[in-house]
Amino acid sequence: MIIVMSPSATKENLKKVEEKIERSGLSAHLSVGENRTIVGVIGDKKRIGELEMNSLEGVEKTVRITEKYKLVSREFKADNTVIDVRGVKIGGEELAVMAGPCSVESLEQLRETAAAVKKAGAQFLRGGAFKPRTSPYDFQGLGEEGLKLLKQVGDEYDLRIITEIVDLNDVELVSEYADILQIGARNMQNFRLLQAVGHGSKPVMLKRGISATISEWLNAAEYIMSAGNDNVMLCERGIRTYETYTRNTLDLSAVVALKELTHLPVIVDPSHGTGRWQMVQPMARAGIAAGADGLIIEVHPHPEQALSDGDQSLKPEKFAELMQDVKKIAEIMGRK
Amino acid sequence: MIIVMSPSATKENLKKVEEKIERSGLSAHLSVGENRTIVGVIGDKKRIGELEMNSLEGVEKTVRITEKYKLVSREFKADNTVIDVRGVKIGGEELAVMAGPCSVESLEQLRETAAAVKKAGAQFLRGGAFKPRTSPYDFQGLGEEGLKLLKQVGDEYDLRIITEIVDLNDVELVSEYADILQIGARNMQNFRLLQAVGHGSKPVMLKRGISATISEWLNAAEYIMSAGNDNVMLCERGIRTYETYTRNTLDLSAVVALKELTHLPVIVDPSHGTGRWQMVQPMARAGIAAGADGLIIEVHPHPEQALSDGDQSLKPEKFAELMQDVKKIAEIMGRK
Amino acid sequence: MIIVMSPSATKENLKKVEEKIERSGLSAHLSVGENRTIVGVIGDKKRIGELEMNSLEGVEKTVRITEKYKLVSREFKADNTVIDVRGVKIGGEELAVMAGPCSVESLEQLRETAAAVKKAGAQFLRGGAFKPRTSPYDFQGLGEEGLKLLKQVGDEYDLRIITEIVDLNDVELVSEYADILQIGARNMQNFRLLQAVGHGSKPVMLKRGISATISEWLNAAEYIMSAGNDNVMLCERGIRTYETYTRNTLDLSAVVALKELTHLPVIVDPSHGTGRWQMVQPMARAGIAAGADGLIIEVHPHPEQALSDGDQSLKPEKFAELMQDVKKIAEIMGRK
Amino acid sequence: MIIVMSPSATKENLKKVEEKIERSGLSAHLSVGENRTIVGVIGDKKRIGELEMNSLEGVEKTVRITEKYKLVSREFKADNTVIDVRGVKIGGEELAVMAGPCSVESLEQLRETAAAVKKAGAQFLRGGAFKPRTSPYDFQGLGEEGLKLLKQVGDEYDLRIITEIVDLNDVELVSEYADILQIGARNMQNFRLLQAVGHGSKPVMLKRGISATISEWLNAAEYIMSAGNDNVMLCERGIRTYETYTRNTLDLSAVVALKELTHLPVIVDPSHGTGRWQMVQPMARAGIAAGADGLIIEVHPHPEQALSDGDQSLKPEKFAELMQDVKKIAEIMGRK
Structure with missing residues (x-):
């Protein structure tokens, strides 16, 4: 100081x-x-x-000259952390792709999506069972029923499951069904929730808070690691700025900054990051070109009928196109 | 639409x-x-x-033409909500003043502060027992021990107690000791916590999220009211902008906007709003001139020894000066 | 460093x-x-x-430890600068009030406004002859004809004139008619224009750029002073943030910060600062309570017919009300 | 409406x-x-x-439902505008790369840079002769002497010249030496300057204002086109946000948005966009992957001796590496 x-x-x-x-x-x-x-x-x-x-x-x-976080810093651990999720590695040579609907709505919806994203090359199925919504009158998710559907369909299509956790009392419950626990942007500084998932061992994906600095974000990750769980990955999902054309401003320079500052894997979410399905494909390409270790993408077989986030969901055929593009960029970046 | x-x-x-x-x-x-x-x-x-x-x-x-919130809106209820906290009314003619240290540290600290703020005219003692801190290595508060000290000192000096709640399992515990439950900025969209305090009946002060729009903030208040608790007040505590001279940018136009849009009482926090003790007095005056129903101010007998937020805490004598100023402005505003 | x-x-x-x-x-x-x-x-x-x-x-x-500006800093000159504008002092005990339409439209409009604002207590008539508009297809002002009308009506009602300058070749022209040259937010870092008005001797009001830091703003004022013109005042007019309920976010803590950092007078513009006429009166009160030396307010006899900024213009009767409020606050602040 | x-x-x-x-x-x-x-x-x-x-x-x-701009919109002209700069086309299949020092300092500096960037594949030499600097005490550029050096070295190495114009009286002067006139971020809404370059015929590169919305930016471009000059390209150079790790936040989603909204070419500036030389290469890759038509990059043979912006300048060998990467991405994007 x-x-x-x-x-x-x-x-x-x-x-x-x-x-x-x-x-x-x-x-x-x-x-x-x-x-x-x-x-x-x-x-x-x-x-x-x-x-x-x-x-x-x-x-x-x-x-202040030095940051308060330690375990998450590259100074502390120089080598990239690679997280093994039932055989699929995140943060290594392979690109991790997570895709699926914003909300789990039904078995049919999930199966149709899973079939499509698996075929296109995704290794993870995403889907929300507990949805943190701005208004109390919006659809709040199917709850445990949604978790069960996720697990069933994940097993059917050999896809790992990532889903959001919003209640610190639900760690055990969600861990039963999911392979990765997602902490959403609104809960990035819900420190009790961070500690709760930190006491477990399931991999955690920590999304950046809507106006979190990179330093606050890494300190939040430190909460999880200092509680004992080393399997943490970070997800850039856009920050709040004055610009209203996009829902958020996807900050790809944060990906580059994180690669300097931390050894943890970095995922990019161009769906929430832009809020417009037309922008998902180019921003997915850009994210990988900036050096991200993976992508999380909203895919819905019928976006116009989605109960949430239809505006930013890709149809399966668009997602397949995106995967073609992204694979080419990944090769240039020295990835498989 | x-x-x-x-x-x-x-x-x-x-x-x-x-x-x-x-x-x-x-x-x-x-x-x-x-x-x-x-x-x-x-x-x-x-x-x-x-x-x-x-x-x-x-x-x-x-x-979108219409907002999703309803119960909190002035369209729904034209008259100002006045919350009675053991005889002290918030949102009516009287100005509500809450003062005290950022963190509860000891009985002596609390007594010294309470004596001073009571004498200067405050009706509420504030103090944190559970502290949500950016880093896991920062002081996290005394926990239940802090709550007990707050209640004891509040009783001694006839001050009502306001303190923050961070864990949805703690509603009963904190309600035993406190008169008002505070939801901090980082938890403004911790919807499970909002619902938990909404199921109780203790008055709740909901701080604005660090980059929350007025609309998101009112929707968060709607979560509490729609769960059954009508005793909600809002607290403007500064928003995040590009300016770094102040810790946050205190948005006093939000006070005016809230007075148009909602019937709920509005409190201003110039301590967090600026992060600099030199600015607290002028911004407190400005907040009341803008139409706020009250203030929450950090006061510490020895800011240079504070375990948190010493930078923005007033000494008792400065707080007494502030109260002199604020009372004169309140009179012009037609308040007692 | x-x-x-x-x-x-x-x-x-x-x-x-x-x-x-x-x-x-x-x-x-x-x-x-x-x-x-x-x-x-x-x-x-x-x-x-x-x-x-x-x-x-x-x-x-x-x-960087030290700022680059010098002449504008309070370290360099401890006493407040008081600018004498043909007998009216800005920055001293008296409150300076500038009022009038966004754009000069006609002699009648200007006379009607001038009569009203003079009666309510303003000492300055504001009005735009050269308008910097976002779109090339919007009304760009009456040009020199507008300047002539301003001078004529200013003389008739004993009001000093403040008007915006947008072209560095117009310094002489505008100086012939106006008492204060205004540099608008969009030109705060148009350094050639700053130097041009700095080479003259007319008082200059420098508005804060739409996302200027306090440091950049003071460096811009330094451009004017270092070119030889000491008669500089600063005007807080709202900054750009993520909040869209108001046109800008009026940053009153900047008023307090400037009073710490510089000896130059500080004016507040609640009309552009909020973009909503309903908010002008409370935010004018708050500005004076925060310590500003004066106000600049948009007043139009018929806002619904205004060629620009009708949304944020007060009717004369509302302006008279505002002046009543503001005078009471000014007294508390030790002003006349 | x-x-x-x-x-x-x-x-x-x-x-x-x-x-x-x-x-x-x-x-x-x-x-x-x-x-x-x-x-x-x-x-x-x-x-x-x-x-x-x-x-x-x-x-x-x-x-408001419709934007005010017309000539710049893709609705008005569906086909991409391709600007021919003495045989080099911007906005077509070819990638346009502009590189060189922030400020022109000497003939040696310029020659060394020009040789290196030409060899690596750039077609344009950039360099500032008139520098808009935050402080009046910073280096303001060599003026006309700088323009002469640019032209001389451009001719020697068969590079086209792009340089900034800051004074509306300098259009003829700068046009004598430069192939593209650059309008900097601080002057994006200096409407008189926009009109002045609009009355000429030299190609203009309009940088985005530091907190300009996409809509304001396109309206600024409309000022140039509506004055008669069709040769306009846009340059994303980062926006101001709350994040301080980078100098600005490079908004690559703006590239995608512009490709939807306008037919004008889009250039990305990862040097100013990040302010850190370590980030220039990955963000250059990302910009091309997002769909940009070209790049403008600060290159300096000895960044540690640069009179301005040394922090974000690449050494020639790093620039050569960047070009290797970028060419591979450009191929995937269907460019030459």
Whole structure:
């Protein structure tokens, strides 16, 4: 941490700053400039993380140099984490593709979708049984019935299952049916839920909060890992900006940033990221070209009848096209 | 809902749009313009709320006219809701002031703060026992021990207690000690938690999510009210923007907007809203001048020793000054 | 400037960093921590301002400690700047109120408005003769004819004139008719225009760019002052955020921040700041309560016939009400 | 335009709305719903564009259905515009690559860069002679001397020249030396400058404003085209968001959106878009995969000595690598 003293700070102010640093078991290191004195704080990262200095008189501002997260950082572990989901590897050479409807609606819908996405090359079936919806009057999902359908169809078509968990009491329940637990954007900082899935061992996909910084996102992942679960992957799904043409702004530079900062696998969601089915294919290509380890895509056999997110769902034939494109880009990126 | 057809839409496309509307038990109303046909959807608000039309061919875009929330809206209930918290009324003529430390740290800290804020005119003691912190390594609060201290000190100084709840299993526990349950910004769309406090009867203060639209915020309040709890108040606490000089951007126009759209009381939090103690007093004045029903302010007897949010906490003497200012503005606004 | 070296930086990397600093006539000051070395750069502010270090190998990031602006800063000049506009002072004890239509449309419109705003207590008549409009097909203003009308009506009603300048070749022309030159949000970083008005002596009101940081805004003001014109005031007019209920988000904490950082007067524009006439009065009150030196308000005798910005214009009777409110708040703030 | 009447609107209110529409030479079309009446406005697009209705009593809100721009829209011209710049085509099958330093500094610097980028496959040399800098104390460019160097080196290496214009009086001057005039992000809504380059015939590259919506950007392009110049291309260079890890957030979905909405060529600038040289290569790949017609990249032989933007400049050997990658992606996209 760097503490910038105000030009009008007194010697007394500076002394109190140094004292607080030392009382915290850290050491202060002064640089006296023409107008300002700058104090560097040296010592244990965790203690520096807890230090609050802005409330002291004479302090103009403080600048944090080191991030608080540790286990998720590439500094801590240089090699990419590869997560094995019943034989399918995420974060390695292979591209991971998760596809399926926003909400599980019926056995027919799920079977039709599963057949199509399997044929096109997806290894995972996605589908929501518990849906966090903006309005209490919107369709909230089929609940456990939906989980059962997912498992049944996943088994029939040899697809692994990824589905969202919204209630910290449901970890066991959802883990019975699903291969990957998804934490949605709205729950990225629902720390109790993060800890609950962290105490389990099922792989977790943590979506970026709607206006989360990369740093907050990695700290959220740290909640899961520090609770004991190493099988964490991150999913960029678009951030909130002033632009309204798209539902969100898919931030592909975050993929590149994550590849610098963390060893965890990174998935891109161009369906929520854009909110427009016409944009899913080009943005899926772009995501892989930016270096993502996989994609999660909404596919519905009849988008115009979907109970949710029909606007951003691809028809099976469009998804097959997308897979053709994406495979070519993946090859250039040195993937299988 | 208004459906704008693309200039290249065919008669067949239009027919399918009309059919879907009618199948949903609604009626379609056409306006044929020079370049585009526009379809108005008329009928039951709830059914319109569920209608998804963008995935149909020939549809350029759809525009929602009516909001999905109902119980929270001023259309539904014209008179201001006044919440009675053991004799102190929020949303009426009186200004509600909640003050205290970010985190409950000790009995001494709490007593010293309570004495000061009571004397300056606050009716509520705030303090966090369960703290949702960005990093798992930050101080997470004293838990139930903190709740007990809050209740004890509240009783001693005749202050009502407001404290945050972060776990849906804790509703009963926190309700034993607190007079108002606070839902923090990070949990604004933790719908399970909203439903849990909605099933109780304790007053709830719902903070705005860090990048929540006013519409999403009111829909979140609707989750609580539709579960049965009418005692809901809203708290503007700053939104995330590109500006980094302040921790958040306090959006006082939201106060004015809420007064148009809802009957629920509106509280302003200038401490989190700015993140800088120097700004709390002027922004508190501005909040009341904009029409807020109350304030929630971080006060700490020794901010430089605070375990969290020292940067934005006022010392007791500064808080007393603030109260002087705020009372004068409140009088101009026709409040007591 | 603080330079944070990467944990993997070599001694050779560090040496090159030190060499570049010294070659620039500055000195380097090292703090060697457990994981990272941090280099403080000490010396002439201007030279530090020009230093670019991120492209050197081993540099993780750099943090700028001092702002590049000087003349506009309160460090440079502690006392508030008071601008005398033909006897009316801006930035002193008196509140400055500028009111009038978005666009000058006709002599009648202008006279009717001027009579009303003068009576209610405004000292300045605002009105656009050159309008920067989003679309080339929108009304672009009456040009010089509009300037003449402004001057004529200003003289008739003893109101000073403020109007926007959009073309760097028009400084002389506009200066003939106007008392204050306004630089609009879209031109805040049109540096050639800033320099052009900086070479003159007419007071300038610099509006905040639609997504300008406070730092960029003050640097833009520095362009004007460094060209020789000291009579600069700043106008907060709302920033662009994700919220769409209001046209912009009026950032009143910027008023407080500017009062800390600069000696220049600060004006608030609640008309553009909200884009909704219903919100202008409460946000005008809030602006003054936050500490602004004045207001600029759109007033139109017949908003429903306005050629631009009718949505956010007040009728004269509403403006008179606003003035009543604002005067009471100004008194509390110690103003006349 | 759709006008949504408030539930409390009277018949008198509605009558006035209809009257204003008809007085404007347009016709009103009513849809009477359960709670609200909705008025569709039909007729001439330009007249609708000028209509302002929010200031009328009883109007809750208005929704614009059609954009105001025309010449730039794909509705107006379905085929892609291909701009011929002395034999090199932009917007056709060929990928256009513009590369070079942020600022022109010297003949040696320019020659070294030109040799390298030409060899790697670029057809255009970029370089700033007039630099719009945030602070008046930053390096402002070499001016006409810089233009001369660009032309000389462009001729030597058979590279076309693109350079920024910041002053509306410089159109002739810059056109003498440059093949493409660049309008920077800060000047996107400097409408006088847009008109000035619109009156000429040199191709113009219009960068997106730092927080411009896609709609505002296309309206800005319409200013140029409506003044007579058809040779316009657009450049996505990142938008301002809350995320600070990158300098801007490169919005690649805008590329896809533009391909839907306009026939003009689209260029991507991953250098400004990220502000970090480490990210330029992956984001360049992603931009082409999203469908861009070309790239503009900062290349400097010695980034650590650059007078501006060294942080985001590539060394020649990194640029050569980038070109290898990009060519492979371009092939997949069906480009040469």
